Each structure stands twice: as structure tokens, then as C-alpha cells.
Amino acid sequence: MKTKAAVLWETNTPWSVEEIELDPPGPGEVLVKLAASGLCHSDEHLVTGDLPFALPIIGGHEGAGVVQEVGTGVSWLQPGDHVVFGFIPSCGRCPSCSTGHQNLCDLGALLGLGMQIADGTSRHHAQDKDLGLMCLLGTFSHHTVVNEASCIKIDDDVPLDRACLLGCGVVTGWGSSVYAADVQPGDTVAVVGIGGIGANALQGAKLAGAKRIVAIDPVEFKREKAMEFGATHTAASMADALPLIEEATLGRMADKVVMTMGVGSGAVLAEALALAAKRGRVVVTNIHPALEMSANVSLLDLTLMEKQVVGSLFGSGNPRADIPKLLGLYRNGQLDLDGLVTRTYELDTVNDGYDDMREGRNIRGVMIYE
Numbered sequence: 001m002k003t004k005a006a007v008l009w010e011t012n013t014p015w016s017v018e019e020i021e022l023d024p025p026g027p028g029e030v031l032v033k034l035a036a037s038g039l040c041h042s043d044e045h046l047v048t049g050d051l052p053f054a055l056p057i058i059g060g061h062e063g064a065g066v067v068q069e070v071g072t073g074v075s076w077l078q079p080g081d082h083v084v085f086g087f088i089p090s091c092g093r094c095p096s097c098s099t100g101h102q103n104l105c106d107l108g109a110l111l112g113l114g115m116q117i118a119d120g121t122s123r124h125h126a127q128d129k130d131l132g133l134m135c136l137l138g139t140f141s142h143h144t145v146v147n148e149a150s151c152i153k154i155d156d157d158v159p160l161d162r163a164c165l166l167g168c169g170v171v172t173g174w175g176s177s178v179y180a181a182d183v184q185p186g187d188t189v190a191v192v193g194i195g196g197i198g199a200n201a202l203q204g205a206k207l208a209g210a211k212r213i214v215a216i217d218p219v220e221f222k223r224e225k226a227m228e229f230g231a232t233h234t235a236a237s238m239a240d241a242l243p244l245i246e247e248a249t250l251g252r253m254a255d256k257v258v259m260t261m262g263v264g265s266g267a268v269l270a271e272a273l274a275l276a277a278k279r280g281r282v283v284v285t286n287i288h289p290a291l292e293m294s295a296n297v298s299l300l301d302l303t304l305m306e307k308q309v310v311g312s313l314f315g316s317g318n319p320r321a322d323i324p325k326l327l328g329l330y331r332n333g334q335l336d337l338d339g340l341v342t343r344t345y346e347l348d349t350v351n352d353g354y355d356d357m358r359e360g361r362n363i364r365g366v367m368i369y370e
């Protein structure tokens, strides 16, 4: 069949919205008509080359839609089912999946090539070339074919333009606070960078019972929005946050620091560690350029104060458990998804969405299809 998708042919060029050829789903695969896709900063890393995935590639990894057709062997999904895509597939059988760490499923090793899990080939083609899929999904498309390992079935009554956010930003941010940082009641938490990920780190910290939540972002609009997602204090930079946290905690500093800047930077890690208390934990959720190999860290600080630095992928959550769980919190009024969507776009205006992201005008931009 023919469909329309946003393709990146070369780094540092705009997304090219064009007609593509889509093959039917093979064994273990699912054809989905997408309803909406969030615009996450990770797709921007494809454009800049910070994430060196194989090109050409269809962007997008934060999508939700309706199943149209299933390939042989897919017994648990049928046409009409609503699904959110997990940006890491989960096979359910590898050591990570079977020990409750689906975010680290061994199938994640295939992400860089972007080809189908089943046989390493592509169902998506344009201009006589095979197209890879961002996170094996390619949600910047009206239709896609993905492996069943990437699908999470959800209830039919959840609006898909909100549910899509659970595929990446919401669980990643919320879990960075709740799981990776392990925020405890009474903690002081700093969140550095208030985009789609940081806003949800604020929400997670609040629900986990943090006493003080300091939102740090150079953009005034982000600091204003941060207060709606649970921040109790704001600062324009880590340098400005330092005296603020020092005063508020009588010098003890932040129990948890969650790094969710647009582009991670090793140069600022020492500043983040300076915000952390004794035994404080810095969670590195933001993606650093693949070639960055050094960080500015006081290692003495680590030893003498037992500070910790931990990485977090998908908020250290389990897509199959956490996506339905967080949708339940949304239903219950304990998680704000509506306020995350600042602006909506069509597939044709995907580049406008990324301009708005670069300019700091969105918490999350979402493309609505049809």
C-alpha cells in the first residue's frame, strides 16, 4: 500500500514528507494506522547526528494508533485494537525482560539499524531504497508495520492523541524520578530541562511525595509551565539553582537531580553533582552526543560524599506494565497529559514542530493524523 511519512535522508537536512511504499505485515508483525505522534527531542538527535542511526530513516517513536492487520502468529492482537508503541521492543524472554527490566530488552540492540526484528529487512520503501524506522517504529507516518514486541494494547476509550505520549516522554520522565531517582516522600529534587521529559519528571517527583521540586530551564515559558507540573521553585540555570537549593535545604542540597536537557553535556555534570546532597543521586536521562567520551566530574566528590550518577532508559520502566499503569493515573486525575500538549501539527508541518521545539515554545508538540 501507499502511505505518507517523514523521512530523514541525510543529517542536518529537514524531514522530507513524501509518499512511501509499505509492504504487508510479515509473520509476527502488525500494520497500524497511526492516530498521533509526539515530537521528542531524540528524533532531533537523528537530524544532528548525535544519535548515529542508519539513514534513510522514518522518524518518530512516540505513537499510538489502531491495528489494521496482523501477520501470521500474532495471536493477541486483532484489527481494531488500540495500541501504544513502546520505543524499546520487549520480547518477554531475554534476561532483562524476564527479570523486570523490559526497557533493556536484548532486542534493543537492533535499534541502530532500524530494520524489522523478524528478518532484518524493511517493509518501508521510497525512491527505490529501504527505509529504516526510528526505534523500529517510524511513527512520523500515517501507517507503519512493526513487530508485535513493540505493541502495547490499551483500552479503546483512551484518546490516542494523549496515549501516544506514553510511548516515550511520559514514562521516561515520570520513571526517571519514581524509579531511577527513587524519589522518597520529603525529598528535595532538581529537574534540569523542562521539555516533554522534564515536565513528567516533575509530575513523578510530585506524586512520589517530594517536598521541594526545583525546575531549572533557561526559557521563562518553561519555568512558568513547570509550576503547573509540580515545581515548587524555578531557576534559569544550575548556577542560579545552587544558592536557592542551598538556602532552602540549609546546605544539605538536593537528594535527587534529574538531567533532562535537550542535549546532554558532559561539561555540566560537575554542576549537577554540586546540586546533589551527600548520598545524592544524579540521573542521566538526557541523551549525550554519541561521540562525547568525557565528563567534567569531581571524583573526590563522589567518594567523599558517596554521590551517585546513574543512567536511565525509558525511565527504567517496563513498557507493558507502566504504559497501562500511567494511563490509569491519567484517568484518575493523578497525571496530567492534556497540559503536556502545547501545540498540534500535521505530518506536513513536522519541521515547524521541530522549529518550535528548538525555540523552546513547546512542552510537547504532537502531530495529529487525518
Ligand SMILES: NC(=O)c1ccc[n+]([C@@H]2O[C@H](COP(=O)([O-])OP(=O)(O)OC[C@H]3O[C@@H](n4cnc5c(N)ncnc54)[C@H](O)[C@@H]3O)[C@@H](O)[C@H]2O)c1
Pocket: 039, 040, 041, 042, 043, 045, 168, 169, 172, 192, 193, 194, 195, 196, 197, 198, 216, 217, 218, 219, 222, 236, 237, 238, 260, 261, 262, 263, 264, 284, 285, 286, 287, 288, 312, 313, 314, 315, 357, 360, 362, 363
Ligand atoms: N533516556 C531515555 O530513555 C530518553 C527518552 C526520551 C528522550 N530522552 C532525551 O531526553 C532529553 C530531553 O528530551 P525532550 O524531548 O524533553 O527535549 P526538549 O527539547 O523538549 O526539552 C529540553 C529542555 O531542556 C532545556 N535546556 C537546554 N539546555 C539547558 C540547560 N543548560 N539547563 C537547563 N535546561 C536546559 C531546554 O530549554 C528545553 O526546555 C533529550 O536529550 C532526549 O533525547 C531520553
Ligand SMILES: [Zn+2]
Pocket: 040, 041, 042, 061, 062, 087, 168, 169
Ligand atoms: Zn523519546
Ligand SMILES: [Zn+2]
Pocket: 090, 091, 092, 093, 094, 095, 096, 097, 098, 102, 104, 105, 106, 107
Ligand atoms: Zn527481551
